[in-house]
Amino acid sequence: MDRPDSPTVVVLGSVNMDLVTTTARRPAPGETVLGSEFATVPGGKGANQAIAAARSGARVRFLGAIGDDAFGTELAATLSEAGVDTTLLRRVDGASGIATIVVDDTGENNIIVVAGANGRVTELTNTELAAIADADILLCQLEIPIDTVLAAARHARTSGTVVALNPSPVAPLPADLWAAVDLAIVNSLESEQYSAELAQVAHVVRTLGRNGAEYRGAETDELSVGGLTVDVVDTTGAGDTFTGALVATWNQGATTALTWANTAGSLATTRLGASSSIPDSAQIAAALTTG
Numbered sequence: 001m002d003r004p005d006s007p008t009v010v011v012l013g014s015v016n017m018d019l020v021t022t023t024a025r026r027p028a029p030g031e032t033v034l035g036s037e038f039a040t041v042p043g044g045k046g047a048n049q050a051i052a053a054a055r056s057g058a059r060v061r062f063l064g065a066i067g068d069d070a071f072g073t074e075l076a077a078t079l080s081e082a083g084v085d086t087t088l089l090r091r092v093d094g095a096s097g098i099a100t101i102v103v104d105d106t107g108e109n110n111i112i113v114v115a116g117a118n119g120r121v122t123e124l125t126n127t128e129l130a131a132i133a134d135a136d137i138l139l140c141q142l143e144i145p146i147d148t149v150l151a152a153a154r155h156a157r158t159s160g161t162v163v164a165l166n167p168s169p170v171a172p173l174p175a176d177l178w179a180a181v182d183l184a185i186v187n188s189l190e191s192e193q194y195s196a197e198l199a200q201v202a203h204v205v206r207t208l209g210r211n212g213a214e215y216r217g218a219e220t221d222e223l224s225v226g227g228l229t230v231d232v233v234d235t236t237g238a239g240d241t242f243t244g245a246l247v248a249t250w251n252q253g254a255t256t257a258l259t260w261a262n263t264a265g266s267l268a269t270t271r272l273g274a275s276s277s278i279p280d281s282a283q284i285a286a287a288l289t290t291g
């Protein structure tokens with residue numbers, strides 16, 4: 001539920017149907033193994049982060065595209081049911097985005113994304129640009145065309161909207177995009193790959209898996225939070241949950257936001273799937289209370 005002080009977040013990004021197979025052990029190249037279960041679960045980095053932000057109390061509007069298939073209908077419904085405003089979600093001809101995901105007994109995964117409709121989010125309309133300008137925060141990832149992310153980030157910058165970027169999956173990015181970013185949220189791998197670029201970003205949050213997360217501010221501010229001890233079932237979407245929860249609480253200061261997001265991300269690892277594992281405010285608050 002929205003809080004009176006909750007920020008308005010526009011998420012510009014992907015929405016995928018995740019095709020999830022669980023198996024004791026992920027196969028080596030050329031190897032066949034037997035799986036144990038299969039499920040279709042709504043996901044996509046953009047949609048996961050939008051749902052996580054909404055469940056943490058932000059007012060969230062989603063910009064992106066679904067296809068005209070049955071997956072698209074289910075993906076749109078999942079966003080709406082989570083309280084995300086989908087009035088500007090595009091429905092285009094063809095297939096929705098999908099992700100093939102294999103999860104092993106340790107909760108680790110491999111993911112292959114086929115963009116589908118997400119690849120069709122090219123030109124931003126005036127209405128979409130106006131939504132970005134009206135928002136407190138624009139949150140993007142890299143599962144839609146990078147030129148679109150760049151156009152949105154530039155527009156947000158000139159409009160006074162904070163630009164948050166989760167640069168995942170890793171891709172070469174134009175310097176102009178980095179110049180427009182206020183807040184970058186990266187995992188350890190992304191932190192290494194983008195180390196030179198991150199040096200120029202005012203606020204950088206790095207997730208450390210089971211070791212928690214750390215923050216570096218523009219000046220000398222640095223802080224870190226330790227990992228929580230949880231029974232890990234599936235790490236899919238945990239980083240997205242962290243990112244959405246962080247952005248939803250960013251206006252409360254880095255310490256509060258980092259602690260909140262770290263708890264949200266940890267809880268997400270205790271359930272199977274991406275959107276299906278994202279906790280709400282009450283669940284995060286309860287976990288913070290019990291430690």
Ligand code: RIB
Pocket residue numbers: 014016017018042043044045048098099111113143236237239240274275
């Ligand atoms: O970050 C997890 C997400 O990555 C999955 O939901 C999948 O759709 C891919 O986008």
